[in-house]
Amino acid sequence: MVENQGGEPGDGAAEVLDRPLPEGVRRRVIALASEGFGSLTMAELPAQLRQYARFTPSRRLKFAGNAMASALESDPLFRQRIGERFRETQPELAGALDAGSPPPAADPLDVAAAAYVLRPVGWVKLVTAAGEEAQRAESERADEEARAELERLRTELAAAQEHTRSETERLRCELESAKKEAESLHRKLRSALSDVKRGEAALRKAHAEFETQRAEAHGAQSAAESEARRLKSRLAEAESALESSRKAVREGRSIEDMRVRLLLDTLLESAQGLRRELALPPVDVRPAETVDAVEPGRMSPKDIAARALSEADPAILDQLLALPQAHLVVDGYNVTKTGYPTMPLEKQRLRLLGGLSALAAQTGAEVTCVFDGAELAAPVLLAPPRGVRVLFSKPGVTADELIRQLVRAEPPGRPVTVVSTDREVADGVAKAGARPVPSVMLLKRLSR
Numbered sequence: 195m196v197e198n199q200g201g202e203p204g205d206g207a208a209e210v211l212d213r214p215l216p217e218g219v220r221r222r223v224i225a226l227a228s229e230g231f232g233s234l235t236m237a238e239l240p241a242q243l244r245q246y247a248r249f250t251p252s253r254r255l256k257f258a259g260n261a262m263a264s265a266l267e268s269d270p271l272f273r274q275r276i277g278e279r280f281r282e283t284q285p286e287l288a289g290a291l292d293a294g295s296p297p298p299a300a301d302p303l304d305v306a307a308a309a310y311v312l313r314p315v316g317w318v319k320l321v322t323a324a325g326e327e328a329q330r331a332e333s334e335r336a337d338e339e340a341r342a343e344l345e346r347l348r349t350e351l352a353a354a355q356e357h358t359r360s361e362t363e364r365l366r367c368e369l370e371s372a373k374k375e376a377e378s379l380h381r382k383l384r385s386a387l388s389d390v391k392r393g394e395a396a397l398r399k400a401h402a403e404f405e406t407q408r409a410e411a412h413g414a415q416s417a418a419e420s421e422a423r424r425l426k427s428r429l430a431e432a433e434s435a436l437e438s439s440r441k442a443v444r445e446g447r448s449i450e451d452m453r454v455r456l457l458l459d460t461l462l463e464s465a466q467g468l469r470r471e472l473a474l475p476p477v478d479v480r481p482a483e484t485v486d487a488v489e490p491g492r493m494s495p496k497d498i499a500a501r502a503l504s505e506a507d508p509a510i511l512d513q514l515l516a517l518p519q520a521h522l523v524v525d526g527y528n529v530t531k532t533g534y535p536t537m538p539l540e541k542q543r544l545r546l547l548g549g550l551s552a553l554a555a556q557t558g559a560e561v562t563c564v565f566d567g568a569e570l571a572a573p574v575l576l577a578p579p580r581g582v583r584v585l586f587s588k589p590g591v592t593a594d595e596l597i598r599q600l601v602r603a604e605p606p607g608r609p610v611t612v613v614s615t616d617r618e619v620a621d622g623v624a625k626a627g628a629r630p631v632p633s634v635m636l637l638k639r640l641s642r
Contacts, residue, residue, distance in 0.1 A: 211322075216329070219325055226276060228254050246258040459518075460608050505632065524614075524636065611630075
């Protein structure tokens with residue numbers, strides 16, 4: 195018996211369900227729709243369900259359940275096609291519903307779902323009765339579970355009470371035993387404390403005697419060590435004095451010879467320079483021509499004054515280095531931090547030493563560059579460039595002090611030039627006979 199699409203009177207399609215489908219019936223209805231879904235063509239499916247046509251049955255139940263329930267409710271043609279597929283798969287149940295006598299042994303939820311899809315006369319009552327039956331079965335099942343849970347809790351409570359009574363009795367027995375044991379331990383403890391007090395008294399007495407003996411021994415040892423240190427100090431002083439006297443005997447003569455020879459070479463080269471400069475042609479100058487004046491067409495006094503060199507003119511440094519046996523001593527970090535302070539210390543040193551090497555090759559002067567050793571975190575691995583002596587001050591000695599030592603080591607009369615902007619260094623070397631020049635002068639000379 196096929197459902198009449200027009201909903202004629204007497205047909206079940208005219209009946210209306212006045213409440214939502216019971217949840218159990220709804221799940222069975224969606225399952226029926228999913229089972230018949232796969233046998234329909236794309237054209238037979240409602241538009242909103244065509245996107246689920248390629249889904250597997252399990253994915254269709256999961257993602258298209260609400261859409262299928264809505265289509266069954268709103269699309270009679272789709273519901274009829276699902277009903278036809280149901281009649282093909284379960285003809286007995288469909289025939290019984292059409293006859294108005296569902297099988298008594300059938301599951302009420304299955305009967306209600308089939309009635310909802312087939313819409314026979316009286317299907318609303320079948321759906322409502324199935325929902326009430328499912329609700330009653332759920333209530334009975336919940337009551338049964340509650341009674342079973344209550345019985346289980348009563349059994350557990352009785353077991354817990356019995357366990358508590360036995361545990362309490364056991365703990366009472368253990369407490370009595372512990373009290374007796376504690377009393378015995380207290381007696382033993384009082385006896386042990388008495389023995390400990392006697393032992394502590396004997397220990398204090400022995401310790402006092404030991405401290406007295408140790409103090410006496412320590413005093414004797416201190417006196418012996420003090421005497422040994424005094425003797426070692428005197429011996430070291432004697433050895434030092436002996437070594438100093440020997441060193442003075444060995445080196446004194448050689449140092450003085452070196453200083454005298456260096457000074458003599460300076461004087462000889464100066465004399466030779468003067469000799470070359472004084473090798474003049476025969477004198478043809480008259481006394482009147484020696485008077486300083488300005489002749490017509492010659493430079494004015496203002497022009498002559500303009501020829502004077504400024505304090506930072508590198509030409510002054512060239513004149514100083516042109517002197518015989520000239521020695522140039524450079525305060526390294528004072529120059530680099532004046533000229534290029536933003537560079538790392540290693541690159542500062544390399545740049546300055548490269549310029550000094552070229553200057554030494556050009557002038558032939560002796561060049562010594564001094565760096566402060568306090569700036570170093572570790573020994574410097576540096577190959578001094580040709581013609582430049584590189585020195586670092588020792589720990590506890592500044593570069594300024596090392597420069598003054600170098601100047602004092604030179605013989606009086608040798609032309610020594612010290613490059614440093616430090617006023618204290620300049621004043622100190624000037625008193626020792628050296629010529630101080632500012633760092634800017636050397637930087638200008640090296641950049642030329």
